[in-house]
Amino acid sequence: MSKTTPCKMPDILNTTDGKQRRVGVEIELSGLGYGQLVSLVAELLGGTPTLESRYVSKLETPLGCFVIELDSDPVKDLDLTDERVPEALRELGGQAMEVIDAAAERIVPLEIVSPPMRFSELQQIEVLVKELRDAGALGSREAIYFAFGLQLNPELPDLKPTTLVRYFQAFAVLYDWLKARHQLDISRKFTPYIEPWSSRYTDLLITEGYAPDQHQMMVDYLESNPTRNRALDLLPLFAHLDKPLLDQYVKDPRIKSRPTLHYRLPDCDIDNPEWNFSNVWNDWVVVEQIANNADDLAELRALFRESRKISLRNLTQSWQETSASWLHSKDYV
DSSP states (O other): OOOOOOOOOOSOOBOTTSOBOEEEEEEEEBSSOHHHHHHHHHHHHOSOEEEEETTEEEEEETTEEEEEEESOHHHHTOOTTOTTSOHHHHHHTHHHHHHHHHHHHHHSOEEEEOOOEEGGGTHHHHHHHHHHHHTTOBOGGGOSSOOOBEEEEEBOSOOOHHHHHHHHHHHHHHHHHHHHHHOOOGGGGGSGGGOOOOHHHHHHHHSTTOOOOHHHHHHHHHHHOOSSOSSEEOHHHHHHHHHHHHHTTOOOTTOOOOSBOEEOOOBOOTTOTTOOHHHHHHHHHHHHHHHTOHHHHHHHHHHHHHHTSOOHHHHHSOHHHHHHHHHHHTTOO
8 A cells, every 4th residue: 555745835825815825736647437536536535426527527525626527628528419420430329439438538538626725735635646546546657648747736825026936936947856856757758738938038037136027027928938838837827917918929718817826747657656646746845945935046046047057067967966956955855
């Protein structure tokens, strides 16, 4: 049986209005049938599931409403009465649907989407992941065609540009370290979802004295990163801050307005007994801590700028190695 590890809490646990910060969690996996997964999550978290449509169930729990679905709109929306469906499939009727469903569950990820949860409630996700692994859930390394991820949508302490820029800077300088720890499966390295921010934007972001207002902050990012497919996706946040400005650069119905970051870098390695949800969360907390420690953030930014220069040291030691060593020296890890 696998073990659980405590989920650490950042120093800044509340928003400026005094409420505990919340985070949404998205877990992609396979290895379990859809009905089996729904029943298991309902048993573990409490509540009665309601089937909303094909492969979409809602589960009201003491933590809020979870959604469990197959992460494929074409399969979820398939209707054999639709004349656009090939006649051979329509003639097979329910038998065809059974074959399609069986194939889909093997190659398309099942997804658990949590409600916004208080940071202090995350230990229940740690336990959920353990129980799913023990029940036979598989992660990205076992995927045939798709790479499975574990995504976080952490609420921010406040939405002031100065706060947001600190978080962006902390993530930018820790990206290589995070990638080395959480990009475990080769298949995801060929997908667009884990791309870093453009070098042009990162260099601007890390510039000494960078202090834009909200409008300039958004423009600086969007001019170089007009896409959802980034390891830290800022578009849901920007939709919340200024949707008309975002629409000038990106129009995508999949963008959901949220006062959160969208961290989509980590693999879901759920079938690895050495991997836990807390591995991902606790490393995110390092980003939190750096973002809220002005002196350490300034020191790490200076080291990062130095690492971009041509020198013998930079030719023999990667930034990932340098940042990892720095984090250890400061007792962040």
